[in-house]
Amino acid sequence: MCATNLWAVNAAAFTPHFSGFTAERIGVEPTPVDMHIASSRVRKSSAVFTLTHNMCDCSTLIGCGRDSAAGDETSADAWLGWLRELPDNVPHVSRVAVLRAWSPEEDSVTPERARGIHVRELTEDILRDVRDEMLLTIDYPRVV
Secondary structure, three states, rough: OOOOEEEHHHHHHHHOOHHHHHHHHHHOOEEOHHHHOOOOOOOOOOOOEEOOOOOOOOOOOOOOOOOOOOOOOOOHHHHHHHHHHHHHHHOOEEEEEEEEEOOOOOOOOOOOOEEEEEEEHOOHHHHOOOOOOEEEEEOOOOOO
16 A cells, blocks of 8 residues: 555646646646545646656655654655745645545545645644645735
8 A cells, every 4th residue: 555645737728838837846747637525625627637756756855744754755844845835836835735635546545634724824744744644725815
């Protein structure tokens, strides 16, 4: 069994520019997956993807608790910078979601628990504390 972090953004934000910005900031391009996160916090039309450097996300900072991320994984500063800078660099981003799932096999994955925060509350500790089968949503201020 392996951990897979499923990410989601609204479909309008999932563009080539989003992919390029993501690859530049965290060193890996988003890989779309044919899965859906079954939660009222994630629209059915959202783009779901992975950001995996290795075969799985077992050793990433996202959800690793007090353990250290593997040396070849994305650093905390890179994750935090990417998430905080998204709305300034990618149009139409209103929310980012990440679900840490163990060996997801179904087309639809339902989190056991969820937590929502505003981007200004985001810290390394929050990213490390994304537990198995937990959904974290990060909301961005609305631009009028």
